[in-house]
Amino acid sequence: MKLSNFNLTNYKSKFYEKNKLSNESFEDQKHQIALEISKVGIWDWDVKTNKVTYSKESKEIIGYSSDDLKNTSSAWNDKIHPDDKEAYFSGFKSHIKGEIDFYENEYRIQCKNGSYKWILHKGKVIESDNTGKPSRIIGTHTDITNLKNTEDKLNQNLQLITNQNKRLYSFTHIVSHNLKTHIGNFRNLLEFYDEAKSEKERDDLIDHLKTISNSLTTTIVDLDDIISIKSKAQTSQIKERVYLHNCCNKIIDSLKSECEKHSVTIHNALRKDEVILSNTSYLDSIFYNLISNGIKYSDPKKNSQIIIQSIHTKDIIKILISDNGIGIDLNKFKGQIFEMYQTFHGTDRKDSRGVGLYITKTQVEALQGRIEIESDLGKGTAFSITFNKHK
Template sequence: MFAEIPDLIFQFIIDVDNNYSFPLFSKSIEEIFELSTSDFLNNIKSAISERIHPSDRDLFFQSFVKARKQVSRWEVEFRGILPEKGLRWFKISSKSELSSDGKVSFFGHLSDITELKDKELKLRISEERFQFALEASTTGVWDWNMLTNKVFYSSLSLKILELESADVLDDPERWDQIVHPDDLPKYYSDIQDHFENKIPYYENYHRVMTSSGNYKWILDRGKVIERDEQGKPLRVIGTHTDISVQKEKELELIKTMKLYSDQNSRLLNFSHIVSHNLSTQAGNIKSILDFIDIDEKKETIKEMLIHLRTVSNDLNDTILNLNQIVQIQSNMSIIIRPLNLVEYINKTISTIKNFNSETNANIINNVPEYVTITFNPAYLESVLLNFVTNAIRYAHPDRSPIIIFDYTIEKEGHKVLKIKDNGLGIDLDAYGDLLFGMYRTFHKHKDARGIGLHITKNQIEAMNGKVFVESEVGVGTVFKIVFNDEL
């Protein structure tokens, strides 16, 4: 029976005088240890010692001495060097018994575990390579057991979230709570599509809140690796990759491209205005001069000179307006400093009353006195004055104008000034896209030139701010200035 067993089966006895004997050992010693029975029995200790790797001899004999002394199990793994097979791994597993005469007997087996050790080594190398690859790529791993509804997160996944332990993040609902609200719908949709086998794997870009309260962009990928008989997911494995740096560069690129697009649009609009207005007025001057050449009557010349003066004044206004726009858009060294918003609103109110003491406008300032914004002083005066004078100029004929200044803070932290009036209002469906265009007018008013809002928008954008409008015909208008300042 022993001949059929590949392991070396043995009974080994050592007495109180350290004499060794092997009452029982299987013939497989010749195959496993490359040692004949006679050589083994003639010098047991020497035969074994010669086969053990020099670096493992102390481990081997110390484990044996300990098992003998404690009369406990003897288990040890060690390397051996054989004449033909070379380096091999072995394992001894045995139990011990103490007899009445002080002898200790070991009953067990010795196995060749070289193939197992080779597999363990390859697995360890593979795991080390995988771990190195994960660490080098800043990619974390997650494993979702849907039966227990528990999720394992690797150390790198936790590092992305600036967490030390997975204890606070062990179920999928906790992850859902830190996903940015704006990203949740597509996040749910993408993973559900994969669960329903509509797509071969799950992939989604979303923001997650870290322990510091800041958001990071991650690329979340996953795949169902186990389903039940009905196709319901049982286990999902995936990765988290921190792509905040790439996403910030992408958003900055989009922002830059939009800036260039807006600048190109303004340049195209500017060139059309220059071409149309200057050519029209130049044509008017030529026509007047042609009339003077044809009709030399003194009365005709006098009349034509009056027209020429009007055209000349219009041309001068056009050139001044265009020059102002060019200065705003090309001024790279404009002065910017903190300004008290209430102070400039009060200055605007005072300017309006001094200019037109008969105005019956009721101007209400709800802005707190402590509010400051970073802006150019001259631009801020111009912006506030233009919005207020427009509100008075386009007041509703059936009621006295009311102008209200309100201050708010957006959820992103940007400071916002709202200027509300109860005037004529603007039909945004008809004129919304044209509202801030140059020489665009929307009411029949004798002083309307269509340049103020265009200049105002350029001044706000030159300060990296934004302007928005809400309006209803017959009710009034609200202009919202979003400053570049953040709390």
């Protein structure tokens, strides 16, 4: 049997001819598939009819289905965050005017559920009318929320590392300076001891050596306290429920004899129901240092008082500890208030080591708070400690 002359390589069925895609259609489909995979939305604005067509992907980015979002520019623009609208419209107008070839902007937009997402918005004029005015503009929407969140975290971490490096540098400088001072004193006294010509001279030098040894011990204890505070700041030890009024009363009771000695009256105006997530021992130390400072530097010529109160907003609680004592000259000392081994009151007090406020600031920051000071020489001092509220 003889087969007909039939070339399969040249055969194209009617079904194939009917259903095959043209090269142009195939390219369009490839682009559409690519957009769907990448979840990039498309918008198409017909300027003459003021109709904007949003792709399924654009609508899905902000939580809308195909029929939920109207085909108008306001349907999208009205959802842009108020703080971002000025830059959004300014850049778009610049492109319309021909001042920039390509429009690109990042902004926040409100989703259907009320939350906000970050959008990378791009656009370009692709058609113009006879007068040169844009008649059609096409662009894309890309959800960059995760990228922005990552960027914010990186910036926060960078800021944290920068601040930690500054504090570490400062702390290292303090350690180096103070230890070198003590070592230098030891060296000098030992040289004097070797050169001493009498037993009395040697005894006097031994007494000096003991004094320096005690001072060195105190310095090491101070530095150890600060290191301990900084290390605890990285742990979960700052998540205790603390009633501020009770915490403050405990410190006031412990300072009762000092108050009587200096004739100081303390008013605890904190609410009894005020609770914060914190660390009890740190708050005890903070209250103790600031209240005892108010007693220590009270003005004997006045009816001395210390007032502890608080201010609330939706997000923060601010604790105010104010006195009418001798005050500090902030014009002279403001940049040194919370530095280590600094005293400012011009009084010759052996119990003023200049570490209390440094440690207090370190503890407040370990509790993720902020401490500030206001003071007038001869009028008094007010410390404010601000903490974020925790739900």
